[in-house]
Amino acid sequence: SVMACEMKKLLNNQMMSDVQFEIGPDRKLFYGHKCILAARCEIFKSMFVDQISKKETTSPLVLQEMKPDIFKYLLEYLYTNQIKLEKSSVNETIELLAIAMEFGIDDLRKVLQTFLIHLLSKDNVCKIFQTAHNLGLIQLKENCIKFLYSTIQNICDFSDLNAEMMEEIVSSDELEVNEMRLVEIIRSWAKSYSNKTDIPPHKFCKPISRHLRLGLLKPEEIAELEELNLKDNIIPAETFSLAWKMHALGPSGAGTVVIPRGKKHARKLPTSASRTSS
Structure with missing residues (x-):
């Protein structure tokens, strides 16, 4: 709009500026206009009132934690009500x-x-x-x-996720994924998360791995995972025990129902892998 174009001319413009900002660790200088910023943002308004109460109206406002590029985007939106991302x-x-x-x-x-x-x-x-x-x-x-x-x-x-979010994913009925691939995902994520937190995988993986539905796998696949698990112990022993019990006794004999994942199978049931009947 014409208004936005005209307002953009004032963006970081020293002309008639009445407030300065020092942004980032290098304290990059930005110019602003109090009436615009105070009208658009209560936080800026509070900053300016605080300056007046401390009689520091000529001192730059320092925001060391904010990056200059981010501050520029912020000012652009406050001045023009538009932003190009x-x-x-x-x-x-x-x-x-x-x-x-x-x-x-x-x-x-x-x-x-x-x-x-x-x-x-x-x-x-x-x-x-x-x-x-x-x-x-x-x-x-x-x-x-x-x-x-x-x-x-x-x-x-999946390295951007913390343990809480990984558990939310693994517990879902709606994942379009098979259990072998899901174990690969957990193992890869656990290695990355352990490197970031310096915590051994077996100390944070149990609440996540208990949602695995190993009873859906073939016996040879379970055996393969059990052997791999000897190295990092990310899957609790009871999860394997439940899977073997299901294969030996069947779902009714094991007292457990394991639902295949995916939208066509998803139901509103508890999300634990061991959906035991009580």
């Missing part, structure tokens, strides 16, 4: 989303959430899923879940 990376968009929420700019939060939904791919869905969970963004999380569950066979890197 085509050239921004997923990481930049996520950082800006967190800032929008921190600064209480809900309209920008909605724009960024929608943009991330359109950006979803097998390469970034885990990062966006974890972000949505961390920030409490239900709509974004639900879109990630839908995408992730249908494409999990083709996703190679």
